[in-house]
Amino acid sequence: AQSVTQLDSHVSVSEGTPVLLRCNYSSSYSPSLFWYVQHPNKGLQLLLKYTSAATLVKGINGFEAEFKKSETSFHLTKPSAHMSDAAEYFCVVINTNAGKSTFGDGTTLTVKP
Amino acid sequence: EPEVTQTPSHQVTQMGQEVILRCVPISNHLYFYWYRQILGQKVEFLVSFYNNEISEKSEIFDDQFSVERPDGSNFTLKIRSTKLEDSAMYFCASSWDRGNTGELFFGEGSRLTVL
Numbered sequence: 001a002q003s004v005t006q007l008d009s010h011v012s013v014s015e016g017t018p019v020l021l022r023c024n025y026s027s028s029y030s031p032s033l034f035w036y037v038q039h040p041n042k043g044l045q046l047l048l049k050y051t052s053a054a055t056l057v058k059g060i061n062g063f064e065a066e067f068k069k070s071e072t073s074f075h076l077t078k079p080s081a082h083m084s085d086a087a088e089y090f091c092v093v094i095n096t097n098a099g100k101s102t103f104g105d106g107t108t109l110t111v112k113p
Numbered sequence: 114e115p116e117v118t119q120t121p122s123h124q125v126t127q128m129g130q131e132v133i134l135r136c137v138p139i140s141n142h143l144y145f146y147w148y149r150q151i152l153g154q155k156v157e158f159l160v161s162f163y164n165n166e167i168s169e170k171s172e173i174f175d176d177q178f179s180v181e182r183p184d185g186s187n188f189t190l191k192i193r194s195t196k197l198e199d200s201a202m203y204f205c206a207s208s209w210d211r212g213n214t215g216e217l218f219f220g221e222g223s224r225l226t227v228l
Contacts, residue, residue: 034216034217036219042221043204043219043220043221043222044156044204044206044217044219045219046216046217046218049216090155090156092217094217100158100161100169101146101158101217102158103148103155103156103157103158104155105155106155106156
């Protein structure tokens with residue numbers, strides 16, 4: 001069994017300030033973890049992924065995430081928010097044995113000027 | 114850059130009608146998926162498909178749903194008799210493996226509106 005909990009349904013930051021989107025997971029297996037972003041009326045775009053290599057993962061657009069097994073967390077961060085970062089963000093866990101993926105409920109990021 | 118393409122981008126149908134949503138996955142990928150996102154809600158896994166058969170399906174994927182890879186390039190989702198609650202955005206995705214090192218590549222979605 002696996003599950004994903006995104007701890008904040010909405011996050012609002014000012015442009016130029018740090019972003020933190022929180023994700024906790026549970027999995028019976030060693031999971032692969034992903035963050036996807038969805039801009040309005042668009043498909044899902046991969047931001048970054050963790051697949052048992054380095055625990056600090058760097059993605060596109062300045063985002064990064066750290067896999068912490070002891071805390072079962074995979075929080076997404078960015079040092080300085082940009083207006084174009086406003087979107088819906090999904091944390092995803094994939095059971096690599098079964099190929100089954102579970103999405104978190106999503107976090108809506110708002111960036112204020 | 115290779116991409117997953119979906120058609121139609123938007124379909125409006127009457128309740129009880131059959132709908133087929135089409136997807137062209139990335140050509141060297143082996144695993145194919147359908148997801149659903151009801152407006153304002155989370156993305157939900159429907160089904161995964163590998164080697165011409167369903168490998169995993171969720172409880173949402175009941176007998177009114179079916180998937181097919183008819184010609185080696187297209188991957189279709191059929192809804193036999195649509196209900197109002199089937200109105201959603203449907204995303205197709207593909208990957209070359211089960212997620213060990215690869216990733217899911219998503220199409221831009223097909224919006225289904227059932228009246």
